[in-house]
Amino acid sequence: NAGVTQTPKFRILKIGQSMTLQCTQDMNHNYMYWYRQDPGMGLKLIYYSVGAGITDKGEVPNGYNVSRSTTEDFPLRLELAAPSQTSVYFCASSYQGGAFFGQGTRLTVV
Amino acid sequence: AQSVTQPDIHITVSEGASLELRCNYSYGATPYLFWYVQSPGQGLQLLLKYFSGDTLVQGIKGFEAEFKRSQSSFNLRKPSVHWSDAAEYFCAVGADNTDKLIFGTGTRLQVFP
Numbered sequence: 001n002a003g004v005t006q007t008p009k010f011r012i013l014k015i016g017q018s019m020t021l022q023c024t025q026d027m028n029h030n031y032m033y034w035y036r037q038d039p040g041m042g043l044k045l046i047y048y049s050v051g052a053g054i055t056d057k058g059e060v061p062n063g064y065n066v067s068r069s070t071t072e073d074f075p076l077r078l079e080l081a082a083p084s085q086t087s088v089y090f091c092a093s094s095y096q097g098g099a100f101f102g103q104g105t106r107l108t109v110v
Numbered sequence: 111a112q113s114v115t116q117p118d119i120h121i122t123v124s125e126g127a128s129l130e131l132r133c134n135y136s137y138g139a140t141p142y143l144f145w146y147v148q149s150p151g152q153g154l155q156l157l158l159k160y161f162s163g164d165t166l167v168q169g170i171k172g173f174e175a176e177f178k179r180s181q182s183s184f185n186l187r188k189p190s191v192h193w194s195d196a197a198e199y200f201c202a203v204g205a206d207n208t209d210k211l212i213f214g215t216g217t218r219l220q221v222f223p
Contacts, residue, residue, distance in 0.1 A: 004153075031209055040119075042200060042213035043154075058210070090153060094209035098144060101153035 002026050006091050006102035013081040013109045021076040021105050023091030031094045032074040033058075034066065036087040037104075043090065049074055081109045112137045114203050116214035123191050124222050131186040131217050133201030142204030143184040144211065145175055149197045157199075160184065171195070196221045 007022045025032065030051045035043040035058075045058030049068040063085060065077040074093075078085060086109045092099040113136045123129055135141055142161050146154040158169025165177040175186045184201060198218045202211040 033210065035211075040215060042114075042215045043211070044213075045210055048210055092154075092209075096209055098156045098159045099209045099211060100156070101146075103153045104151075 004091055004093055004100050004102035006089075006105050008105060009103065010106050011108070013078075013107065015081060015083065015109060017081050018077070018079045019081070019107075021078070021089055021091075021107075023074045023076065023102060024072050025074075025091075025093040025100070026072065027093060027095070027100065028071060029093035029095050029100075030071065031096065031099075032068065033092045033094070033099060034064070034074070034076045035090045035092065036060065037090060038087050046076065046089075078107075083109050085109050112141075112203055112205055112212050114201050114212055114214035116199075116201055116217050118217045119215070120218045120220065122220040122222060125193050126190050129186075129188045129191045129195070129219070131199050131201075131219070133184045133186065133214060134182050135184060135201075135203045136182065137203055139207070140179070142207050142209075143175075143177060144202045144204070145169065145173070145184075145186050146200045146202060147171075147197050148200065148216075154200065157186070191219075191221055193221045193223060195219060 004025045033048045034046040037043045044060045047066040049055045089105045091102045115134045144159045145157040198216045201214040
């Protein structure tokens with residue numbers, strides 16, 4: 001089983017550039033999430049979705065956008081990248097019994 | 111507001127010793143509680159969860175956790191630690207009893223041979 005797949009694994013962006021972090025899951029989960037992980041801070045929820053066409057903000061949504069056109073895919077868009085967005089990003093999906101996480105995308109903004 | 115506190119940033123134990131990682135939560139009702147483990151460079155793996163019922167829950171890899179409402183705690187335990195248990199451990203509460211997780215800051219476990 002592939003589970004939750006994130007691409008790319010690593011990326012370096014210049015300030016002001018934009019990019020999309022891809023996330024796909026093959027477990028037919030309705031719920032999907034994006035978190036960012038910073039050293040010593042745990043993980044913070046950026047956006048989440050309860051099903052195709054429905055998204056909502058989490059704790060730290062500024063500077064990000066999401067869409068959910070299918071059950072499987074939940075891309076995260078960074079517009080005008082800033083150094084504060086340097087982080088490790090995790091996508092997760094769940095069935096209301098505990099979330100399954102992808103392997104993460106390590107993003108550096110320089 | 112819901113929150114999770116993991117008071118120990120770093121714990122070191124000898125292989126074969128017992129382990130207890132502390133977790134305290136702040137939540138008005140009975141919370142959904144989780145423990146996750148993260149190996150270096152990896153994603154998070156669910157160790158165990160508590161929703162209701164028996165307050166002692168068993169998880170994977172020989173871990174267990176006990177929900178104590180009176181102490182607002184959900185401590186993770188293992189009777190005998192293996193070198194492969196070295197990792198970072200995160201306690202989390204499900205916001206509004208969902209899988210929208212509020213994480214603690216994590217405890218890094220180091221295991222000495």
